[in-house]
Amino acid sequence: MKSSFEKADFVLRLLTFVAIVIGGGWTAYQYKQTGSADWAINMRLETEILPYRDDLRLLVVHVRSKNPRNYVFELNRDSKDSFELRFHKISSDLKANVILDEENGQLIGKADLMQGTGGGYAFLPNAEMDDMRYIVLPINTVVEITAEMQIHNGDADEQGKPDVDFISASTIARVNP
Structure with a gap:
């Protein structure tokens, strides 16, 4: 049986992974929307x-x-x-x-x-x-x-x-x- 500490550690790692995936997806979306190769002056x-x-x-x-x-x-x-x-x-x-x-x-x-x-x-x-x-x-x-x-x-x-x-x-x- 897992201890409370191990369960909390697992939940925190899972939340960190989800946050990284969401952040990466949002960054890719913004990059595509703003024109990844477009220029602006x-x-x-x-x-x-x-x-x-x-x-x-x-x-x-x-x-x-x-x-x-x-x-x-x-x-x-x-x-x-x-x-x-x-x-x-x-x-x-x-x-x-x-x-x-x-x-x-x-x-x-x-x-x-x-x-x-x-x-x-x-x-x-x-x-x-x-x-x-x-x-x-x-x-x-x-x-x-x-x-x-x-x-x-x-x-x-x-x-x-x-x-x-x-x-x-x-x-x-x-x-x-």
Whole structure:
């Protein structure tokens, strides 16, 4: 006949085993639901206008990108991935109530945010990156700024075109006197 201690020990071992199985099943379920191989980047733009000289100002743009996932996410130039910052000048003679799409103005500048990375760009788990670029602009210029990251998945879609995922962030800045 087993002692009370042996029975309690058996029950505790059984409960521990059940907890491990349930925890493992829940982890696998969450992993599948959140996209086991999917990537995610949170991106935002911050701007600052600094004096430069005469009627020119520096428009400083910080592209802040955060990898919220618990694994490394990489961009690879060999796979045709890209990470760009574009500046479009917004016309100064628009009529009231005109609605424009993003990147509708004249392209006045473009920066490759992967330049100088050796062809790759790694986002470590939960890491936040700050890519800063600036452009010299005359006062009273209004620009639309777009940061865009494109990832080629290596496959083709239904129309035979490359399967590309992207994320972008945009903002408007006015170069004040």
